[in-house]
Ligand code: HEM
């Protein structure tokens with residue numbers, strides 16, 4: 001087999017799954033609440049149970065989001081001129097034969113996605129806890145309800161795009177969520193600046 | 203068509219609170235312990251065990267030093283009901299064919315979002331956190347009886363009947379416009395006020411909070427248009443441009 005390089009640790013893989021699954025279940029129950037869908041409440045064992053599941057999954061999601069900071073925030077905050085070029089060519093996704101500027105461990109899209117997820121994730125979490133733990137406090141609830149739902153709309157646009165790009169749109173990427181490793185050659189093409197950093201050994 | 207209403211005429215109310223008692227009796231609601239606050243109004247606010255309360259308002263003036271207003275305070279059974287808009291639990295709040303906004307405690311999840319949607323601060327919550335408010339005696343109404351409060355009122359200050367008829371008859375009696383006739387699609391509880399609604403403790407222009415209307419009209423559609431849009435765009439991208447494969451091995 002080809003030479004492999006590790007992109008995610010076992011813990012990072014685990015935490016990503018926790019984040020992904022809690023987010024998807026929260027979103028599914030969220031749609032159930034939003035449109036009062038009895039088909040969805042039945043899946044969760046009724047609306048009362050769905051409320052509890054939604055609320056406690058919120059704790060899981062929040063903890064997982066917090067831990068994700070250690071995985072990604074540092075890389076997500078490092079921008080340079082290649083990022084501008086990346087945006088200018090839309091990451092190469094509009095071309096069948098993409099030429100993309102050299103990227104670090106995360107490409108520009110991944111960095112922006114993570115920052116958005118972090119911002120709106122914090123917003124949806126805080127507003128969710130307010131709705132949960134401060135019931136009946138009218139002004140706080142009205143504001144939190146708005147924030148919770150704006151964040152929801154943003155996440156329901158961003159997350160599916162992320163899933164698409166991380167699976168069938170970029171063959172070879174999804175294995176990171178299973179094995180944490182990628183072929184050295186693939187990494188050298190997709191994330192050359194990261195590989196450089198690795199081989200220069202800091 | 204089919205919509206019913208209560209017509210409340212504070213001018214006729216003598217503050218006897220028979221309606222308050224009749225309501226508790228029909229709805230089998232226990233008494234609340236209250237404190238003397240120096241007013242005959244008792245209890246001082248709606249509670250989970252008090253769906254209908256007579257508000258006592260003293261408005262002394264030069265000409266009339268003892269003017270005292272009595273007015274029934276309760277759920278208004280809004281046509282465009284903020285509580286129903288915001289409620290996330292299927293079947294917790296529902297409308298009957300008479301236009302009553304009724305509730306089902308078994309389906310209520312106790313999230314208390316409804317009080318944020320209600321322009322009249324009506325929903326209260328029982329000891330299990332479930333919604334508790336006037337349901338216009340929907341069980342009586344379903345059996346062609348009139349609500350307990352209207353049945354009991356000795357002066358005709360609370361009348362029950364067809365919505366249109368209530369509006370028409372009060373117009374004949376000299377009330378050009380009833381309070382609630384035009385608000386929120388028309389309230390199911392109409393008031394024949396001689397003075398400004400404020401004097402009776404009610405908002406001139408009751409409204410569902412703007413952010414909730416915005417959420418309902420804009421964010422809710424966006425929540426499925428957005429998701430559907432990006433799923434469709436991804437599928438299209440996959441078909442037209444295709445995945446980003448490594449072309450030749452380096
Ligand atoms: C992170 C902590 C979270 C907490 C504590 C939380 C809590 C809540 C609460 C209390 C409600 C009101 C209904 C109920 O009582 O269950 C609610 C509704 C909702 N949640 Fe969450 N939530 C969280 C995260 C999320 C996430 C991550 C999503 C989506 C990805 C989401 C989507 C929704 C939606 C769409 C609704 C229904 C809209 C509404 O009625 O406001 N929530 N959430």
Ligand code: SF4
Pocket residue numbers: 285288289290291294295305309310311312313314315316317325332333
């Ligand atoms: S407390 Fe009950 S009735 Fe009120 S919004 Fe929540 S589920 Fe609906």
Ligand code: SF4
Pocket residue numbers: 276277278279280283284285286303319320321322323324325335
């Ligand atoms: S008065 Fe409040 S609780 Fe009653 S129907 Fe209107 S919004 Fe709902």
